Amino acid sequence: MKILYGVCGEGFGHSSRALVLADYLEKKGHEVIILTHGQAYNVLKGKFKCFKVKGLHLIFEKSVLKKRKTVNYNLRNFTRNFYKWKNFDRLMKKFNPDLCISDMEPIVPVLRNWYNKPLICFDNQHRLTNLELRVPKQYATDFFLAKSVVETFVKRADYFVITSFSKNQIKKRFRKNTFVVSPPIRGxxxxxxxxxxxxxxxxxxxxxxxxxxxxxxxxxxxxxxxxxxxxxxxxxxxxxxxxxxxxxxxxxxxxxxxxxxxxxxxxxxxxxxxxxxxxxxxxxxxxxxxxxxxxxxxxxxxxxxxxxxxxxxxxxxxxxxxxxxxxxxxxxxxxxxxxxxxxxx
The missing domain is CATH 3.40.50.2000 (Glycogen Phosphorylase B;)
Known part of the structure; x- marks a missing residue:
């Protein structure tokens, strides 16, 4: 099976998951191309076939997320991908993946819609949308904002595989296509x-x-x-x-x-x-x-x-x-x- 795997490039958590899963998929005989950016690209490029993109970036100052600066930066940077859309079209037609996987990477879900490919959403962020959570009142606004962002990345997928160390129940409407697994641990x-x-x-x-x-x-x-x-x-x-x-x-x-x-x-x-x-x-x-x-x-x-x-x-x-x-x-x-x-x- 040919698999296009989108990996968020912020931090090292997403790339750590990709190191484990992509290695397993290749050992099972699948062909994998990873679409990513930033820190994840530097971690993964020597180990797997990688396709580099302009990714989303979070801007922090003194350990505080600066929301306006983050939005402004990404409007300038991320949209540059659309000027090179022929590169994505060439990738999809030449590689012709049988399956797409997204770990909080927004381009692969768009490609899967345009080229009619099945999608597996694999991350821990969809705990916010698919699992029953108790959120203290003081965090309600942040929770709904974060939940909206996660749904913007991937709202619909053929399957959701969610990593979690907690035992929260899956919401009823997601039980047919959601699996909760222990976090992968690097070798x-x-x-x-x-x-x-x-x-x-x-x-x-x-x-x-x-x-x-x-x-x-x-x-x-x-x-x-x-x-x-x-x-x-x-x-x-x-x-x-x-x-x-x-x-x-x-x-x-x-x-x-x-x-x-x-x-x-x-x-x-x-x-x-x-x-x-x-x-x-x-x-x-x-x-x-x-x-x-x-x-x-x-x-x-x-x-x-x-x-x-x-x-x-x-x-x-x-x-x-x-x-x-x-x-x-x-x-x-x-x-x-x-x-x-x-x-x-």
């Missing part, structure tokens, strides 16, 4: 034995430099390995680390403090590591991840980190570890579902 992480050790530092992963959060960590009697500053340097109880040390610290760390991205959170749950989530303001998907994490008692979250919150989280590590040890995450579940879905297309 390097799967090689690490869950709860191997908790003897290392607290792993801290920040997507943006943040003096206030570093100041808070320095005031706490604990050792921290901090990523996101792209340097190797020790300052008191904080050791700034570069990415080549990340898997080692992930294996040994006592706990994780990080933004509320779905991929790292899933890897932490797989490895039974307590997690303190710091959702980016204005990005409801991260808020939802943090809410579900807290509900499952796998950790805590805060939009504005304080010393007291951090110390309370560290005092409760044993409670979180107990809940994590009870939870079973099956990363192979995804493959069984895709085998079933592909047989029906």
């Amino acid at each position: 390097d992480v799967r090689k690490i034995k869950p709860n191997a050790t908790y003897k290392g530092k607290i792993l801290v992963y920040l997507t943006k430099k943040d003096r206030q959060r570093i100041k808070i960590l320095k005031s706490i009697k604990e050792a921290f390995a901090v990523y996101g500053y792209n340097k190797d340097r020790k300052q008191g109880n904080i050791e700034f680390r570069t990415r080549e040390h990340f898997l080692e610290d992930l294996k040994d760390c006592k706990a994780i403090i990080s933004t509320a991205g779905f991929t790292l959170m899933s890897e932490a749950i797989y490895l039974k590591k307590p997690y303190f989530a710091l959702p980016l303001k204005g990005q409801f998907e991260q808020t939802m991840n943090a809410l579900l994490l807290k509900e499952a008692e796998f950790g805590e979250y805060s939009e504005d980190l304080t010393k007291k919150q951090t110390e309370n989280f560290l005092k409760n590590l044993e409670k979180y570890k107990g809940k994590l040890k009870e939870y079973k995450l099956n990363p192979d579940e995804l493959f069984k579902v895709f085998d079933k879905v592909l047989m029906s297309i």
